[in-house]
Amino acid sequence: MSFCPQGVSLPAAKERGQLVFLEGLKSCFEVLFKEEPPTGQPSPLQFIREGGSNLKALYEFVRTSLTPSESDSWKCPVLLVDDVSVLLSLGMRPVDVLDFIHYCRATVCSQLKGNVVVLVHSSENSDDTENELVVNALCHQSNLILWAEGLATGYCKDIHGQLKIIPRRPAELSTERDLPRTYQYKIQDRNVTFFARGMSAAVL
Amino acid sequence: MKIAWRYQNLPKMEASPAASSRFGHYYDVSKTLSPELLQSTKWHRFFLPEEISLQPNINICNMTSGYTRLLQSIQRIIYQEGFDGSHPQKKQKNILRIGIQNLGSVLWGEDICCTDNPEDVHSLTKFLYILRSLLRMSLSACIITVPAHLIQNKAIMERVTNLSDTVVALESFIGSERETNPLYKDYHGLIHIHQIPQLNCLICDVSDTKDLAFRLKRKLFTIEAVIQLRSTIAGIIFKF
Numbered sequence: 001m002s003f004c005p006q007g008v009s010l011p012a013a014k015e016r017g018q019l020v021f022l023e024g025l026k027s028c029f030e031v032l033f034k035e036e037p038p039t040g041q042p043s044p045l046q047f048i049r050e051g052g053s054n055l056k057a058l059y060e061f062v063r064t065s066l067t068p069s070e071s072d073s074w075k076c077p078v079l080l081v082d083d084v085s086v087l088l089s090l091g092m093r094p095v096d097v098l099d100f101i102h103y104c105r106a107t108v109c110s111q112l113k114g115n116v117v118v119l120v121h122s123s124e125n126s127d128d129t130e131n132e133l134v135v136n137a138l139c140h141q142s143n144l145i146l147w148a149e150g151l152a153t154g155y156c157k158d159i160h161g162q163l164k165i166i167p168r169r170p171a172e173l174s175t176e177r178d179l180p181r182t183y184q185y186k187i188q189d190r191n192v193t194f195f196a197r198g199m200s201a202a203v204l
Numbered sequence: 205m206k207i208a209w210r211y212q213n214l215p216k217m218e219a220s221p222a223a224s225s226r227f228g229h230y231y232d233v234s235k236t237l238s239p240e241l242l243q244s245t246k247w248h249r250f251f252l253p254e255e256i257s258l259q260p261n262i263n264i265c266n267m268t269s270g271y272t273r274l275l276q277s278i279q280r281i282i283y284q285e286g287f288d289g290s291h292p293q294k295k296q297k298n299i300l301r302i303g304i305q306n307l308g309s310v311l312w313g314e315d316i317c318c319t320d321n322p323e324d325v326h327s328l329t330k331f332l333y334i335l336r337s338l339l340r341m342s343l344s345a346c347i348i349t350v351p352a353h354l355i356q357n358k359a360i361m362e363r364v365t366n367l368s369d370t371v372v373a374l375e376s377f378i379g380s381e382r383e384t385n386p387l388y389k390d391y392h393g394l395i396h397i398h399q400i401p402q403l404n405c406l407i408c409d410v411s412d413t414k415d416l417a418f419r420l421k422r423k424l425f426t427i428e429a430v431i432q433l434r435s436t437i438a439g440i441i442f443k444f
Contacts, residue, residue, distance in 0.1 A: 025337040032262055032334065033279050048334070051265025089329035089363045091266060121366055127358035155410065187407045 018074060020065040024086070053093045055100040063107050066114070077114040079104055084138070085121040085131055094133045101138065118142075143168055151184075159184050159200050232423045246285070250277045252312065264334070266324065270313040271331040278302060279338055288342040300344035307331075308350050308360075317354035325360060332367040371399035374418065387430070391417035395427055 013019035022044060031043040044061035047054055066077040081104075087097050101118060108114045122135045139145055147164040166180045183194040255273045262279075264272050282288050287300045308328050309317050316322040339346055352361055352373065365371045376393040377383045388394075395416040402408045415430040 025333075025340045028334060028337040029341045032264060032275075033338075048330070049263060049265060085363075085366060086333065089326070089367060090333060091326040091330060123362070126362060128362050129359065131359070131362075155414070157410075160407075189406065192406070 017072075022061065022065075047092070048090060051091070053091065053096045055087070055092065055096055059100055059103045062104055066108060066112060068112075075113070077108060077112055079108045079114065079116045081116070081118045083119040083121060084134060088128075088130055088134065094130045094137075097134055098137050101141070105141070139168075148185075158186055160187050161185060162197070163194065231425075233420070233425055234423045248277075248281050250274055264330070266326065267330055268313045268324065268327040271327055274304070274312075275331065275334055275338065278335070282338060282342045282344060287344055297343070300342065302344060302346040304346065304348045306351055307348050308355060316357060316360060317351060320356045322357065325357065328360060329363045329367060332364060336367065365398055368399060369401040369403060372397055388417065391419050391428070391430075393418055 010019060010021070014021060024045065027043060027045045028048055031045050031049055042057045042060075044058045046057040062079060066079065068074055068077075081101075084097055084101070087100075088094065101116070105116050108116050118138055120131075120135050120138060122132065126132055145164075145166040145168065147166060148161055149164075150161050151159060162182055162184045164180055164182050182197060184197055184200060185192050185194045186200070250273075252270050252273065255277065256269075262272065262276050264275070282300060283290055285300065287298075306312070308314055314322070314324075314327060316325065316328060335346065338344070348368075350364065355361055373396040374393055375396060377388060377391065378393075382388050382394075395418050397411075397416070400408045400410065413429045416427050417430050418425065418427050
């Protein structure tokens with residue numbers, strides 16, 4: 001199976017007001033090297049300049065961006081965070097990162113009935129204990145984990161990696177469909193093709 | 205180490221290494237830049253002891269002052285020379301090429317090379333992120349060397365890798381057991397490619413060859429695939 005052969009036009013979504021895009025690198029540049037904006041709204045990345053381990057301004061940005069106004073007809077928002085590991089590199093403590101995600105979930109999932117998707121990096125035998133702590137905590141809090149990794153057998157031209165889809169539901173609500181599934185994938189220019197293990201076109 | 209690969213002379217098809225005997229630039233590492241070339245090129249330098257007396261204008265919390273001053277200097281050059289599009293470049297458009305040596309060493313006022321538990325583990329990674337934002341907002345590229353063998357805290361190196369586009373490591377055979385390994389007798393060390401860039405695209409171009417070794421000859425620094433001894437894959441600049 002393959003996903004979104006036509007893709008989603010993000011610039012068009014942005015025009016329509018359907019997408020709010022916070023580009024971290026751009027905001028970082030603005031908060032450090034540009035003059036204060038006249039609006040007086042604190043920048044979402046205020047913490048880079050001010051220090052402290054406080055993602056409140058970032059959370060406020062999420063909340064105000066996703067809370068619909070009277071005229072909006074959009075429902076069930078999705079928050080995509082790419083990626084949370086960078087926040088640790090910027091001096092945030094794991095507890096602050098997890099607090100931020102917790103607040104986002106409370107607003108986006110519980111209040112606005114939407115979804116939160118968080119990207120985080122990890123690696124086997126990682127020495128980055130803070131990052132692994134965040135990864136584990138996020139896994140425990142999630143309803144679904146998409147775990148992408150390289151093949152255990154090493155690099156292969158036709159199979160770039162495998163994706164494990166791990167649903168997490170309370171034991172009493174689990175059904176057969178909630179067992180973890182593994183697919184292999186190949187990344188192309190604008191698309192990713194998924195196939196069952198051993199069913200790569202190169203092998204068949 | 206971090207490096208930017210240069211692709212002049214890259215063959216259009218993936219030819220076998222023996223077929224493309226000439227790839228990359230040819231740099232004579234025994235020569236230095238000619239004074240004429242240096243004079244005709246506009247260049248800037250940053251030497252921390254000279255800058256230390258000046259107060260930084262920008263305020264970045266909890267960052268080693270050496271890094272703050274360096275960022276400020278880079279941003280000032282980007283702005284003054286028009287690399288950010290603020291005043292259009294009158295002459296032929298150019299890219300600002302930045303080289304930073306020994307980032308993370310004590311020369312920058314850091315202690316991550318001295319101890320397992322440095323006082324401030326975040327300065328270096330913050331610096332890299334902010335530097336990346338400067339590069340993203342301007343026409344510039346940067347190559348950085350990091351004395352990874354001195355950094356005891358491996359978590360920092362993992363984060364440095366994730367914050368970079370391209371990461372290449374040189375592992376010297378000197379002082380290691382590989383020095384006497386007959387397989388490596390023609391080489392001086394190994395090249396590990398930890399990361400290749402994936403800018404604005406989903407896939408990156410991964411080479412089939414994974415085992416790369418380097419050799420420093422009198423005039424040339426070569427990188428070769430260990431199995432095929434006679435083929436040269438790339439020439440790279442290094443002046444030692």
